[in-house]
Amino acid sequence: MAPQLDGFFSQVDSLSDHFIERLRKAVAIPSISAEEARRPDVVRMGNFLADELKALGAEVELRELGKQPHKEHLDLPPVVLARYGNDKSKRTILVYGHYDVQPADLSDGWNTKPFELTIDEKDRMLGRGSTDDKGPVLGWLNAIEAHQKAGVDFPVNLLMCFEGMEEYGSEGLEDLINAEGKKYFADADAVCISDNYWLGTEKPCLTYGLRGCNYYSIEVSGPGADLHSGVFGGTAQEPMTDLVRTMATLVDTNGKIQIPGIMEQVAPITADEETLYDEISFEMETLHEALGSKTTIFEDKKLTLMGRWRYPSLSIHGVEGGFSAPGAKTVIPAKVIGKFSIRTVPDMDIDKTNECVYKYVNEQFAKLGSKNTMKVFAQHTGKWWVASPSHWNFNAASKAVERVWNVKPDFTREGGSIPITITFEEATGKNVLLLPMGSSTDGAHSINEKLDKRNYIEGIKLLGAYLHYAAEEPTS
């Protein structure tokens, strides 16, 4: 029997100004995790959430994570752990979000003050953190409140885990999740994370896969110190020349990875998958708009989506140690470090991929016949993630989308990585669903970040509806 949601939905509409006010208060706290001086604001934001949750009747714990690694004078902001409901007869859903935000300053080019929620004539709610991730986090709180005010029984026990360091590497969170997997999170039946975006602007999606990321450094050194190119140019072998020539062998203009053994690990396409892409709502024009140019590798949607989701990619990010300022400087850098990363996909293995990279880079460098010294190593690695989209957790979310948005959601994967997803999966042993609230044009890490009013309000309904369907979806 379909859940009765009308009372809850109309209550969300009635409370919409109140919910926007709650978001305004949250956006006004500049909880930038990357900036030391803002750490008190991050903590204040954690306390704000805790207070709101307590007021709604949740049990709340602020979990301290100790000192920030490499910045031992700085306390990590607390993780807000909360439980709403403890009825053994109900399912328990664990949700995750983050209350810290990316840096933002009016001088970066914002059209409005980044920490003042501003609603424009198109009902876009502009402000840092509006979509990433304060809107979605408050979505859960708002759903609780609307149930209470509508007098509708809350369908599940809700476990919440909101962190304050997501934009700065989620320092300390992995250990906590692993430690609490069979403790605080023990009765979780499924996990839901709302911290990503629709593929476009009109059609909701459920996300069941992410690429992994292996980040590499190639370090080439020779001279004892930086040299003057007038004095040493033509007499010394230059590390920068060797680095550039080595990096040039990694990938071609069309993204084809030149390292043997990488593509060989990629899972073959099934006939099923072949048919998936055509149905997905995605326009090359939207991509061109997001890209700000037409410099895509492919002209068609299917190859583009496959390039983003199901194939590895290799990007060269930059060079450390060279002359990187504007202007002209005639230095021969003594030591340069090239940075590149490979986005990984099923069934790539981290260790095997590293081996292929090391072997190839060493071979390419050896070909140069250089006396300089080269080291290649992984700075960090992270596994890809693919969940089962036919799990009841996804079925519940799919029905909720259909109910709220009157359309079946696209089932999508993403090119980026959310390492915490795999951590939750492994620590709880449960299915993890990514259920986005915002759309592709929200500009999460850019200037003028926004969340459409529609996505926020309907998103609150979506999160609530999802919990109702999750409560009764059969397990198969």
Add this chain to the structure above:
Amino acid sequence: MAPQLDGFFSQVDSLSDHFIERLRKAVAIPSISAEEARRPDVVRMGNFLADELKALGAEVELRELGKQPHKEHLDLPPVVLARYGNDKSKRTILVYGHYDVQPADLSDGWNTKPFELTIDEKDRMLGRGSTDDKGPVLGWLNAIEAHQKAGVDFPVNLLMCFEGMEEYGSEGLEDLINAEGKKYFADADAVCISDNYWLGTEKPCLTYGLRGCNYYSIEVSGPGADLHSGVFGGTAQEPMTDLVRTMATLVDTNGKIQIPGIMEQVAPITADEETLYDEISFEMETLHEALGSKTTIFEDKKLTLMGRWRYPSLSIHGVEGGFSAPGAKTVIPAKVIGKFSIRTVPDMDIDKTNECVYKYVNEQFAKLGSKNTMKVFAQHTGKWWVASPSHWNFNAASKAVERVWNVKPDFTREGGSIPITITFEEATGKNVLLLPMGSSTDGAHSINEKLDKRNYIEGIKLLGAYLHYAAEEPTS
């Protein structure tokens, strides 16, 4: 008849403490031209020189050069123009030096306070500007004073041009030299610049050639803004990939320039030149020491010297716009600018060289088949310089070296550029000689810059002796 120099020489020895004291005073003024906040110190240093010169009886003018380009709130430091002697029966020698210095801070790794002249147990006089270029500049003043105190007639009229912006591009000086070529400098018979170094540590040299420098940028752009490699990796053509692949085609590990039309312009080696290199005092070991490694292109002296002096070289300096900080960032930069320069030699032509570079880089980029946009352009260019080492100006300096150091100097060229050299040559139409005082280990732009006491004191004798020989050397 050889000039009578004994009286002058012994006076220099007697006054050596006084001359070191003068250098101590000069080093104590942190006249760093690159740092805005130090501009008053640069001006103070110019005034110090002017006062010392006036006390010695020279006519002095402080020439203002107006505002600093791109920093219009900042006055350029004055050029100190001075004349000592105005006897129409004597030759007139124009000398150049600079009174500004490179930045220096104890925290950079100096063993002593950089602006306190410190004499160590090996009689090395450590301090910023000791060898570059305050020691040599004071050398001329000291030579005047020693003549006065020894009662020896000064052999020439001395014109002096000391600037305060050399370490920051000699802003404003070129115009002044061109304007004064036939005015203040009108009666100059030859020019002498003491602002370079011996090739090694034991044998003096005279320098008659410098390489030029053409500095290029390759700018590759595509996306409208920096991209996240998770989202766009595998779907967008990446400017950094194109830049790296283009730059990789410029030069090989052994410095061989891959651009057609460059080597073809190089003047052929004459039989005369072939024999020159063997006699020059230069050890690969000294080079390895200066380099801080054994990563030289060549194993032997002759090829190494030719690589430095008489062949062009191409160095890649770095990339602007990429991720250049330590750590890991998964950005796809939207616009990257690769910087490289070519050191030029006789008979290379600036325009022709530019054309070869533009054509080649455009061809290489076209081969990539990229939709990204590439622009290649010269940021600045500067011509190579070669003087006639058989000119009486060089003969005079050679005899002075033999007299002071008991050895015939090496006649050397250098790999670097001193653009002002060619400006003086063209503005006055006279022969320009580079007569170094310091040695190759002085570390002009490094931490722990020093001038050996021996090089300073014998250097004062050398500059004075040179003027004596210049006074009477036949014009051949």
